[in-house]
Amino acid sequence: MSFPKSLENLVEQLKVLPGVGRKTAERYALHIINKLDQEQSNQIADAIQVAKNKIKHCSICGNLTDDDVCDICQSNSRDESTILVVENSKDVFSIENANQYKGLYHVLNGVLSPMDGMGIEDINLDSLWKRITDDKVREIIIATSSTPEGETTALYISRVLKDIDVTVSRIGYGVPVGLNLEYADDLTLSKAIENRKKY
């Protein structure tokens, strides 16, 4: 005997979420069936579809946005001379929450990782080169994580930009080595940006 078919299907679907195994998926599914009313469960389903349909990458920086250009790139109050390069949108939100950095971002949506088939063409680099020549950019702060792939990506960017008239720096090691940016606390993130090192 197993779950009714539609419940079993829901459990299987929920297992695609990161870190969710059979037991957790069952718990979520039974909660949806038993504890939520029709409206609440519709809201979850709608939220998934609306978010999936509406959200795209900012045409300038690659950050997630509901519009063509993200709020940060649209803003007049940001320091346009600095671009902070991060692996993904989550890092943008983490750094924004620390409320210290006032420049712009560039979201790579990945890191160089031949093992995972991620090459130079696969991470949002072309638009970074373009931004550097087009804009009044003076400094690039590279904030990829301190994994081997993150370091390789940082090194690659710094080498490409070596002969160009911009300062290239690496986010300071306030961020504990091996910790994902999203789990770093606000103060650590602020320190890390403050203590950035020139390449």
Added chain:
Amino acid sequence: MSFPKSLENLVEQLKVLPGVGRKTAERYALHIINKLDQEQSNQIADAIQVAKNKIKHCSICGNLTDDDVCDICQSNSRDESTILVVENSKDVFSIENANQYKGLYHVLNGVLSPMDGMGIEDINLDSLWKRITDDKVREIIIATSSTPEGETTALYISRVLKDIDVTVSRIGYGVPVGLNLEYADDLTLSKAIENRKKY
């Protein structure tokens, strides 16, 4: 700066899942946005709605089912003289997985808990009384959990059935098979000693 609106909404919606806080909801939402393709995310949304629409409580035992009567109540191969009373459907699936019990079930979908506004009318008891008079039931095994509410519910059922010609029993509590004594909690150990069996 926060997430784009549709992403923020998705995060908020996912927070209704049990044990899911802000960070986990963000992780799930960003996984849905970044890692799943359109079809996969539609499948999750559909699965939620289909399950929510299709699944109902078995009209006999209260178990979750896609049909009017659940597979177990429909089956001809179950021992109809025994009804095992559980708090919720999850317990049915757990016991079924153990593959030893061959009787029927009765799912209360709750326990008596005045604090949570759960009274005698709110848990699936009326249909239990009806089954006992209608059917060829000889034994009721009460398998509500050993929380105060579960014990109260068990006691209530046993008292109501005192003058009726069915055996009412409570499942045995003790040290889980394979567990070292040192890891058993005090209450379990007390129960285990109380429930000792003569050789």
